[in-house]
Amino acid sequence: MVAALPYMIDTFVKLASIPSPSGNTAKAISFVAEELSKWNVSFQLANKGALLATLPGTNNDKHRLLTAHVDTLGAMVKEIKSNGRLKLAKIGGFNWNATEGEYCQIETSSGRIITGTILTSKASVHVYAQSGKEERTDELMEVRLDEKVTNAEEVKALGICVGDFVSFDPHVTVTETGFIKSRHLDDKASVAILLGVIKTIQEEAIELPFTTHFLISNNEEIGYGGNSNVPENTVEYLAVDMGAIGTGQTTDEYCVSICAKDSSGPYHYEFRKQLVKLAEENGLNYQVDIYPFYGSDASAALRAGHDIVHGLIGPGIDASHSHERTHTSSFENTAQLVMAYLQSKEMIV
Structure with a gap:
């Protein structure tokens, strides 16, 4: 898998640069489809926009499925x-302070791209004495457009609409020390x-010992990807998603994280x-953790009533x-665990 690492990093850089907030993921899904076509992998598109690819295995009676999601946080x-600024509604769960000062782009229904910056309506410390103390709320945050607009009618003339x-x-950056910094x-x-x-x-x-499906979902950030x-025939369902790092967690930026429990149970x-056994047998850097405020595609599948064995791992x-930030070694450890799992001949049930 070391040989594939440069490809994985380069692919992430390209994919991260394609805007795909939940609800508007067609371009990112198309990118994935183009990559799969290079290796003659069969796939189909779901009605709700997800992509399902399949690799045949020796055993076609019991199947495995792995997911990862291409949709991201964003806004509408x-x-x-009246002053020509935009008020936003969140897509996905994030805090406004994490986007303050962020450059953004608005995609109109005609496909036009207009850029701007997310700020508070009281950003200037030379005018607003309490600027730094104001709670970052839906009411306070706004987009300053990179256009000569001073009122709502001028904004509408650009083609911008509610929705x-x-x-x-x-801000994708890959450092010489192997860190990958990016939203x-x-x-x-x-x-x-x-x-x-x-x-x-x-x-x-x-x-592969079992026929295996790869579901690239496109609504995970809003709960039903x-x-x-x-x-x-799917028996085992493995979500590949991010491992959570913070106080009390064992996961770091260099390992593959194996989730024991999240907010779904x-x-x-x-x-x-x-x-865990596969990680140890292959000498991988891994950690087992609980993610307290988290849900995955695998937990969504269980809520939908699928009778599956479910797991969750990720960088x-x-x-x-x-x-966000991770390290290339986390990519490598995760990829090696995925590969070890796909080649394992033991099925849980």
Whole structure:
């Protein structure tokens, strides 16, 4: 998998640069489809826009499914203010302070892109004495457009309307020390990792013991990305998503994180133990953690009523839903665990 690492990093950089807030992910899904087509991987598009790719295995009676999501946090135009600024509605769960000062772009219904900056309506410390103390709320935050506009009518003349999607500049940076700094590592890092794994399987003609599906979901940030399009014979369902880092967590930016429990409850115990065993057998840097405020495509699938064994792993990512960062070694450890799992001949049930 070391050979695939440059591909995975390069793919993440490209994918992170494609705006894809939940609800507006077609361009990112198209990018994934183009990559899969390079290796003659069969796939289909779901009615709600997700992509399901399939690699045949020796055993076609029991299937495995892995997910990663291409949708990201973002916003929508909630209101065009009388002063020519925009009020926003959040897409996904984040804090406004994490986007203050962020460059953004508005995509109009005609496809025109207009740039701006997310600020508070009381940004100037030379005018507002309490500027730094104001709570960052929906009412306080606004977009300053990079256009000569001073009122709502001038903004509307640009083609901007309520409901237009707003995406955040990812600021993708790969440092010489191997750190990857960017918004939307959650979960485009995992999408890139799965593409790297698929590339390796196809190019090296690796035989899989079980038919395996890869679901690239597009509504995870709003709770229902991976709850459908689960093929009938699927027994094991592994979500590949970010590992949460913070006080009390064991996960760091260099390991593959294995989730024992999140806000939806425990993940399948035997599945988790199998993932730990594979990580140890392959000498991987891994940690087991609980993510207290988190839900995944796998937990969404269980809520939808699918009778599956569910698990969750992913690269450790710092500052989730803010200015995120991970390391190339976390990409590598996660990819190796995914590959070890796909080649394992043990099925939980």
